[in-house]
Amino acid sequence: MATANKNELSEAGQAFLASIESPKYDRDIINGLKPFLEDKAPEDIKTFYSRDELAKLAAIKGTERDVEQRMPVKLTRHFFELARTSDPLKKIIKADPSETFNLAGSEDPGYQMDFAPVEGMLHKYEMGLLYAVSTCSAHCRFCYREELISQKDIERQDGTVARKGLAKIVPVTDYIRTHNEIVAANGGRHPETGREKLREVLLSGGDPMVLPNRKLGEWMAALAEAGVESIRLGTKEMSFYPKRFDEAFLAMLDQFHETWPEVGFRLMIHFNHPDEFLLKDDNGEYRTNPNGSLMWHADTLEAMQGVVSRGWINVENQAPIIKDVNDDPDALRVMQRALYRVGVGNHYFFCGRDIVAYRAFNVPIERAWQVLNESQKGLSGVETHARLSITHYKGKTEVAAVTNEPIPGVPGTENGVLIFKILRNALDAPDRGKVCIVGRNPDAIWFDDYEDRVIFDEAGLFDYGRVDKKRIELKEKLDVAV
Numbered sequence: 001m002a003t004a005n006k007n008e009l010s011e012a013g014q015a016f017l018a019s020i021e022s023p024k025y026d027r028d029i030i031n032g033l034k035p036f037l038e039d040k041a042p043e044d045i046k047t048f049y050s051r052d053e054l055a056k057l058a059a060i061k062g063t064e065r066d067v068e069q070r071m072p073v074k075l076t077r078h079f080f081e082l083a084r085t086s087d088p089l090k091k092i093i094k095a096d097p098s099e100t101f102n103l104a105g106s107e108d109p110g111y112q113m114d115f116a117p118v119e120g121m122l123h124k125y126e127m128g129l130l131y132a133v134s135t136c137s138a139h140c141r142f143c144y145r146e147e148l149i150s151q152k153d154i155e156r157q158d159g160t161v162a163r164k165g166l167a168k169i170v171p172v173t174d175y176i177r178t179h180n181e182i183v184a185a186n187g188g189r190h191p192e193t194g195r196e197k198l199r200e201v202l203l204s205g206g207d208p209m210v211l212p213n214r215k216l217g218e219w220m221a222a223l224a225e226a227g228v229e230s231i232r233l234g235t236k237e238m239s240f241y242p243k244r245f246d247e248a249f250l251a252m253l254d255q256f257h258e259t260w261p262e263v264g265f266r267l268m269i270h271f272n273h274p275d276e277f278l279l280k281d282d283n284g285e286y287r288t289n290p291n292g293s294l295m296w297h298a299d300t301l302e303a304m305q306g307v308v309s310r311g312w313i314n315v316e317n318q319a320p321i322i323k324d325v326n327d328d329p330d331a332l333r334v335m336q337r338a339l340y341r342v343g344v345g346n347h348y349f350f351c352g353r354d355i356v357a358y359r360a361f362n363v364p365i366e367r368a369w370q371v372l373n374e375s376q377k378g379l380s381g382v383e384t385h386a387r388l389s390i391t392h393y394k395g396k397t398e399v400a401a402v403t404n405e406p407i408p409g410v411p412g413t414e415n416g417v418l419i420f421k422i423l424r425n426a427l428d429a430p431d432r433g434k435v436c437i438v439g440r441n442p443d444a445i446w447f448d449d450y451e452d453r454v455i456f457d458e459a460g461l462f463d464y465g466r467v468d469k470k471r472i473e474l475k476e477k478l479d480v481a482v
């Protein structure tokens, strides 16, 4: 098996690492509810929670309804300033006792651990996802990675129970090299799993932008030298602390590109709502530039222009549609338009996942589709690339259409239908494009809510037995393949 570590980088790789500057950042973070409960938060931030709200949160502290047990509280001053005048932004980071009224949900949404051939790495499709860090500058209450960030014990396929570990450079790059060597020696497919080359890696977490430049550079250099064709970095830092995208970070990216010009780099950013980056006037209206375009927050615009102006960096936004945050067609219309104008693609909007307590955050699936569809009316074709995706255990699935009219002669369609379409199947790539049609259920929040009204299912979304069998088979194959 090939081995690699940061000391074994090529001379060019070592020169790249030596060139990196890692400044320290003062994000002015408030960590936890304690500073609020003990009246120790900075004077102007204290009022973020009312006395009544704090009393209710204190009353459930230490009980099974403790909101911080579910998801730690954290906020930056930059985001706090934005949230002062925005209820949707408050909702993103402000803990609320209603979060834990109903704790139903999956501790490992999407059975992530089944796809982890080495600790901290998920291997799906042709892509690897790395848990590079387990925190962010601030914490979204609806986070899909709450189990990682709150370091919960997770049961694995083999019955063992442990926290999700973070990815480490040597085992990850060893795995990538070995997988790709076997694929290359077998005509482009792994003989056990049928998978193709692992050509793209997503640095995720948590938010990798909380790591110092040096650590990010170590990951990027190691992945480039392991033969990865493209690196993605998933981050909400553009919203929580845009000053992180400073000259030192951009210089590191430039040097990376100069050293490995053949390796692509994509920044997957996460804005839920335009209040995260647009300026408002005293009446709460968005401020406009002389030409009528919407005016950005200066720090965020500078950060965005820094990355977008490097033509070799792709920047794409993706975000879940969350109750009382962005289930608002007008807000999403403004956001898609404003992002595209500065060169940011609108990639996916997501239906909420079945995380623990998902009922506190998720919008009904049909409502999410209507919100996005409505938001895209009046936008140009290039501004409306975003699709609505819901993550089934089988993989990414598009909510492709919702109809209002019955299909003549087809029982179960009296109130119209919803059409799911498989975009990417973590188990079976050829499943792409297969559809599933269900009778409408306006209250449905998760697939289970359609179980009793499946009309046509060539995608096999409701064949749970088949899905389970497939994933167990895959896990067995991965175990022998590593």
Ligand code: SF4
Binding pocket: 135, 136, 138, 139, 140, 142, 143, 144, 145, 205, 206, 207, 235, 236, 270
């Ligand atoms: S930034 Fe992303 S990973 Fe971090 S708390 Fe928010 S949703 Fe979770």
